[in-house]
Amino acid sequence: MSDVTARAAAGFSSAFGAEPAGLWAAPGRVNLIGEHTDYNDGFVLPFALPHRIVVAAASLPTPRWRVWSEQSDETIEFDAAQADEPGKIDGWAGYVAGVVWALRAKGHDVPGASLAVASDVPAGAGLSSSAALESAVLTALADLGDLAVPVEERPALAQRAENDYVGMPCGIMDQSASIRAEAGHALFLDCRTLAIEQIPFDVASFGLAVLVVDTRAPHRHAGGEYASRRRACEEAAALLGVPALRDVADLDAALAALPDDVMRRRVRHVVTENQRVLETVALLRAGEVREIGPLLTASHASMRDDFEITVPEVDLAVSTALAAGAYGARMTGGGFGGCVLALVDADSIEPVAAAVAAAYAGAGFTAPVWFAARPSAGAGRIE
The missing domain is CATH 3.30.230.10 (Ribosomal Protein S5; domain 2)
Incomplete structure (x- = not known):
């Protein structure tokens, strides 16, 4: 037990x-x-x-x-x-x-x-x-x-x-x-x-691991921020005349039709993120696990710049993991805190985690907690 x-x-x-x-x-x-x-x-x-x-x-x-x-x-x-x-x-x-x-x-x-x-x-x-x-x-x-x-x-x-x-x-x-x-x-x-x-996502068979870093940044999205992102997406879909942003076929035309830059950024994140999911699935089906790394990193950049849901702790964890050799890294979850995941070689999971901890100490952040995630x-x- x-x-x-x-x-x-x-x-x-x-x-x-x-x-x-x-x-x-x-x-x-x-x-x-x-x-x-x-x-x-x-x-x-x-x-x-x-x-x-x-x-x-x-x-x-x-x-x-x-x-x-x-x-x-x-x-x-x-x-x-x-x-x-x-x-x-x-x-x-x-x-x-x-x-x-x-x-x-x-x-x-x-x-x-x-x-x-x-x-x-x-x-x-x-x-x-x-x-x-x-x-x-x-x-x-x-x-x-x-x-x-x-x-x-x-x-x-x-x-x-x-x-x-x-x-x-x-x-x-x-x-x-x-x-x-x-x-x-x-x-x-x-x-x-x-x-x-x-x-299939048996990373260990490829000599890889998924490092999850709990950034210890308070995870707060039950209030206004999460709901405001959802409202922006629903309003944009209504303005574009589609049932949901998943149905946007021409991103450039959609962005040109929207009235303000904030809404454009929200739409760009959702449309490009959907494409990144499809590309990741295609790579995993082909057994090309390491190759998903750049998609993970691009996802984080989109969340940071277009959806604006990251915080300094998660941005530092991502940039540090990448500098320490991760194939890709991104925040996971609704945003405004929470965890970062990084795709790393199995034998480098502890050095990458240690690099993140050292970066946190230098920045004066609360020490992070990490673990290796196993699909269960x-x-x-x-x-």
């Missing part, structure tokens, strides 16, 4: 005075490439991490839910009436209530339950701990209640919990990766059709 699994089981016993009926887990994710393309009906290429949120759970005889979290060491309780009112339960428990609400709104007879949550997904690092929580809870409740929820429908339910109950206007990428990813693969997702393809499996029951 892993440490986080043991903590979830022990937390359940301590909070509820009984043993759980089972344990379920869902992973955080790293987005290899394709940032802010998901809500523009575009393409993304995330993969799941070995870092997981674990939910220990057991059914209750009535429609009420008790949730304990190791992070806050508190238990939140709510009933069906509270679950059925979006926003009624807030804070971390809102993600749990949102899943209950989304399932009930879809007509499922969601079982009452006691749930204990433990996590080794770094919170606030852009690794989608919120989607992991939603996905783990959804998987647990579906199993406990023997609910007929096909796996291909689960990401949209978890997304609805976050969009309409919590109030975070995220796309469907995070939940799709947390639920549908496969070990050793990146998940190529068409966010319009929801078609997926598992793309999506949500499921573990015991």
Whole structure:
């Protein structure tokens, strides 16, 4: 039993005075490439991490839910009436209530339950701990209640919990990766059709590694900045007369038709980022893993200059990793903090990480934390 699994089981016993009926887990994710393309009906290429949120759970005889979290060491309780009112339960428990609400709104007879949550997904690092929580809870409740929820429908339910109950206007990428990813693969997702393809991404077999650096810059996008980027994209699509920016076929003509430079930059990022995802997928299908590096770096430059969602800590991590020999590097996640990923030779992962740490010390930034990311499996029951 892993440490986080043991903590979830022990937390359940301590909070509820009984043993759980089972344990379920869902992973955080790293987005290899394709940032802010998901809500523009575009393409993304995330993969799941070995870092997981674990939910220990057991059914209750009535429609009420008790949730304990190791992070806050508190238990939140709510009933069906509270679950059925979006926003009624807030804070971390809102993600749990949102899943209950989304399932009930879809007509499922969601079982009452006691749930204990433990996590080794770094919170606030852009690794989608919120989607992991939603996905783990959804998987647990579906199993406990023997609910007929096909796996291909689960990401949209978890997304609805976050969009309409919590109030975070995220796309469907995070939940799709947390639920549908496969070990050793990146998940190529068409966010319009929801078609997926598992793309081989066994970097170790090529003598490579994906270094993930948690920059320790606070990851804040649940407020105005993320939402403002999404609004700009939707307004631009409306002005251009297309359903979404994914449908822009002539970028130069589109840019010429837009009224201001900020909107032009937002559109240019989304359109070119979609193309970078497609080019990355083509290279990975051909087994040309090192060759994706320049696309990763170009993605970061686009996020920095056109979408304007990076911060000094992530820019320094990217530039330092590249100078230390990385094939490519970029910020991953919604922006304004979080993590950077770098494609490096397997035997240089520690020297590159050390170079970033030294650069941070010189700049007076909080020391970063790093790990090697291994493409892992999506949500499921573990015991």
